[in-house]
Amino acid sequence: MASPCEILFAIDDRAQAERLLHLAWSEATRIEHKFSRYRTDNDIYRINRSEGNPVRVDEETANLLDFAQQCWEISEGKFDITSGVLREVWRFDGSDRLPSAEAVAALLPRIGWEKVSWKRPLITLRPGMEIDLGGIGKEYAVDRTARLIFRELKSGVLINYGGDLYALGPRQEGEPWAVGVDDPEATGLRQIGAVNLSKGGLATSGDARRYLLKDGIRYSHILDPTTGWPVPDAPRAVTVIAETCLEAGMLSTLAMLQGNRAREFLEAQEVTFWCL
Amino acid sequence: MMKRLKPLLLLTIPMFLQACAALQLEPVKPWQRGILAQEAMQLDDDPTQSFADEHIYFSKEGSTGGKGVGGGGCGCN
Amino acid sequence: MKSIRNKLAIATCTILSQGVQQAGATESAWTTDTSYLYYGEANDRVTVHKIITRADVALGDYDRLSLEAVYDTVTGATPTGAVKSFNTVSVTTPSSGGNGFKTASGSPDLVQFDDTRLGVNAGWSHDYSRTFNIQYGASVSVERDYEAYGGSVTFNKETDDRMLTFTAGIAGSYDTIFQSSGGTPKPMGNVEENNGNPEFFGAGNKRGYEGMLGVSGIINRRTVARINYSIKTLEGYLTDPYKLISVTDANGIEMERYFESRPDSRLRQSLYGILVHQLDNKDVIHLSYRYYWDDWDINSHTIDYRHRRNLMNGRFIEPHVRLYHQTAADFFHHSLKYGEPLPQYASADYRLDEMSSITLGAKYGLPAWGGTLRFRLEYLYQSFAEAEYDTNKALIFQASYKKEFD
Numbered sequence: 001m002a003s004p005c006e007i008l009f010a011i012d013d014r015a016q017a018e019r020l021l022h023l024a025w026s027e028a029t030r031i032e033h034k035f036s037r038y039r040t041d042n043d044i045y046r047i048n049r050s051e052g053n054p055v056r057v058d059e060e061t062a063n064l065l066d067f068a069q070q071c072w073e074i075s076e077g078k079f080d081i082t083s084g085v086l087r088e089v090w091r092f093d094g095s096d097r098l099p100s101a102e103a104v105a106a107l108l109p110r111i112g113w114e115k116v117s118w119k120r121p122l123i124t125l126r127p128g129m130e131i132d133l134g135g136i137g138k139e140y141a142v143d144r145t146a147r148l149i150f151r152e153l154k155s156g157v158l159i160n161y162g163g164d165l166y167a168l169g170p171r172q173e174g175e176p177w178a179v180g181v182d183d184p185e186a187t188g189l190r191q192i193g194a195v196n197l198s199k200g201g202l203a204t205s206g207d208a209r210r211y212l213l214k215d216g217i218r219y220s221h222i223l224d225p226t227t228g229w230p231v232p233d234a235p236r237a238v239t240v241i242a243e244t245c246l247e248a249g250m251l252s253t254l255a256m257l258q259g260n261r262a263r264e265f266l267e268a269q270e271v272t273f274w275c276l
Numbered sequence: 277m278m279k280r281l282k283p284l285l286l287l288t289i290p291m292f293l294q295a296c297a298a299l300q301l302e303p304v305k306p307w308q309r310g311i312l313a314q315e316a317m318q319l320d321d322d323p324t325q326s327f328a329d330e331h332i333y334f335s336k337e338g339s340t341g342g343k344g345v346g347g348g349g350c351g352c353n
Numbered sequence: 354m355k356s357i358r359n360k361l362a363i364a365t366c367t368i369l370s371q372g373v374q375q376a377g378a379t380e381s382a383w384t385t386d387t388s389y390l391y392y393g394e395a396n397d398r399v400t401v402h403k404i405i406t407r408a409d410v411a412l413g414d415y416d417r418l419s420l421e422a423v424y425d426t427v428t429g430a431t432p433t434g435a436v437k438s439f440n441t442v443s444v445t446t447p448s449s450g451g452n453g454f455k456t457a458s459g460s461p462d463l464v465q466f467d468d469t470r471l472g473v474n475a476g477w478s479h480d481y482s483r484t485f486n487i488q489y490g491a492s493v494s495v496e497r498d499y500e501a502y503g504g505s506v507t508f509n510k511e512t513d514d515r516m517l518t519f520t521a522g523i524a525g526s527y528d529t530i531f532q533s534s535g536g537t538p539k540p541m542g543n544v545e546e547n548n549g550n551p552e553f554f555g556a557g558n559k560r561g562y563e564g565m566l567g568v569s570g571i572i573n574r575r576t577v578a579r580i581n582y583s584i585k586t587l588e589g590y591l592t593d594p595y596k597l598i599s600v601t602d603a604n605g606i607e608m609e610r611y612f613e614s615r616p617d618s619r620l621r622q623s624l625y626g627i628l629v630h631q632l633d634n635k636d637v638i639h640l641s642y643r644y645y646w647d648d649w650d651i652n653s654h655t656i657d658y659r660h661r662r663n664l665m666n667g668r669f670i671e672p673h674v675r676l677y678h679q680t681a682a683d684f685f686h687h688s689l690k691y692g693e694p695l696p697q698y699a700s701a702d703y704r705l706d707e708m709s710s711i712t713l714g715a716k717y718g719l720p721a722w723g724g725t726l727r728f729r730l731e732y733l734y735q736s737f738a739e740a741e742y743d744t745n746k747a748l749i750f751q752a753s754y755k756k757e758f759d
Binding site for chain 1: 354355356357358360361362364365366367368369482484513663665666667720
């Protein structure tokens with residue numbers, strides 16, 4: 001994971017603490033290796049190079065694909081793990097280099113979960129299509145790792161992988177964890193909120209540094225897979241608190257995809273959130 | 277034969293230089309051990325091959341051992 | 354706007370509860386590795402077909418069992434140590450009962466082999482604490498003319514930060530050696546004495562005791578290294594019952610032929626170091642060196658270098674070079690001089706001669722059927738300073754398939 005990771009729990013046995021940290025670390029690397037699209041030795045790689053042939057996946061990958069499909073259904077096609085090929089033309093480096101409309105349109109035939117045949121445990125992509133579980137993987141790792149440690153420790157733990165966090169059980173004294181929410185544009189310098197968390201996940205979507213600016217219009221890096229273009233008027237960042245990190249992450253991502261209706265969407269979900 | 281081996285031994289010098297460059301000590305935290313955890317990075321990354329090799333060279337050369345203790349002997353020629 | 358939260362909560366709950374149950378399952382995974390090896394020497398000398406299979410299983414969090422079985426067949430001819438001879442001295446007592454050995458179509462400088470071997474190694478590793486582990490091993494190997502039994506215990510202690518591992522190991526072995534017909538010839542006995550019925554003793558026994566001290570450590574994020582010191586003492590019947598030595602006249606013509614004789618003890622020591630490093634381009638190198646010395650005056654250097662390059666789609670290619678050189682044992686002779694008194698110990702076994710070996714080859718690996726398939730092809734060239742057969746050339750081919758199960 002290319003971001004700082006934090007694991008907090010109270011324990012007085014140093015050896016046990018190290019064992020648990022090792023456990024957490026192995027689980028995080030396992031998940032990263034398994035679902036990273038940058039590796040050449042995992043199922044994602046095989047699926048993305050399958051050239052139209054069915055690929056058999058294991059149970060865990062199948063579960064994640066099921067979940068991705070449910071999110072696609074819930075979001076009415078706005079959350080789509082096949083949208084990653086848009087990266088071929090969109091580079092959000094702060095410049096004004098927009099891709100041509102033709103280049104974007106040319107990619108659309110390679111995007112869309114509806115074009116994928118997913119019949120557990122076999123997945124078949126059309127040639128040229130790719131999937132990317134990166135939008136789920138980190139939150140999934142946070143929740144799993146926290147549960148793994150909680151099971152061993154029998155007391156509270158907080159996992160924070162680069163701002164996506166999950167608290168399971170209160171701190172040892174029975175007090176909740178105090179979590180501050182950073183302003184994404186002034187990381188670590190200013191907080192926009194604080195919350196006490198005994199059980200729950202918190203996740204942030206949006207990256208204030210990733211955008212394009214042309215003719216006075218700001219293009220966010222949140223891309224609509226149905227058009228291939230950035231979602232207009234998307235918030236700069238959305239932070240959500242929910243039952244789990246995975247749920248919080250998905251809610252914040254879906255909110256971003258709503259564009260100028262993000263706040264309305266979040267209010268309808270009846271969750272604690274910060275929308276900038 | 278030794279004369280013919282000498283240039284080959286010289287060829288191994290770059291390998292050792294490479295090896296020395298690798299020897300810069302630095303503390304490695306548990307979460308920095310992703311590369312070291314890879315199968316290819318294990319000291320004995322292919323036990324079936326090393327087992328077979330030990331057997332071959334045990335039967336064809338006058339020296340043996342070094343990697344560990346135990347393992348079966350044989351009357352191999 | 355409608356709420357999707359319930360649907361999402363159900364979906365996340367489903368995936369996370371399924372996920373956690375799986376964690377236990379992966380810990381008890383099996384690993385199996387099965388391999389076929391062909392070793393073939395030039396000029397119809399030794400051919401070996403070998404099948405190796407390994408299985409490894411974790412039992413809970415602290416124990417790991419491993420089982421390794423090897424089955425091989427050895428056929429062909431190997432040099433006896435006797436000189437190539439034209440005036441055929443009769444040395445055979447082939448199938449007519451009694452003790453003796455077959456010679457290759459009347460040439461006593463080669464002996465024909467046709468043997469099979471079955472070996473089993475079992476290992477148990479137990480973690481006594483987070484940083485302390487003991488491995489117990491037992492091995493049995495049986496062939497028509499050799500039996501070997503061994504046991505070992507290896508202690509591994511890691512430092513708290515797991516940067517270093519200290520290893521100490523002890524092992525013992527007990528081997529029984531005989532010719533396929535049952536006995537062992539009298540050392541330095543004349544092959545032709547008693548009208549071609551030389552004196553034979555019972556089976557020979559060989560006992561081995563060994564110890565090892567080692568340390569391995571993480572050098573940096575991309576490098577690990579290990580250094581071992583090993584010592585092994587062998588005592589008992591260390592002679593090879595099939596090996597001969599000729600007594601020749603000034604012209605090199607064979608006059609007499611004797612069974613070889615070796616000292617009844619041997620002290621072997623070695624220093625071994627290995628470095629594993631990932632280069633900037635993600636290639637992985639394995640570089641090892643061994644210095645070995647024993648009280649038979651054999652000193653040797655071994656350098657082994659493997660360079661693994663990862664290719665597309667999980668494939669890799671790994672060239673390999675191994676260089677070896679040893680000095681001769683102090684009782685090694687090409688042949689003995691006629692008219693001089695027989696020494697107590699003498700052997701013409703090419704493996705005790707000064708020698709250089711070079712192995713060149715490569716391994717290719719690819720994912721297949723959910724596991725990993727590896728092919729290896731290597732060429733071994735050995736050259737000897739004095740031995741009657743001054744070279745040995747062999748081709749090694751190995752195909753292995755490894756797979757992990759939940």
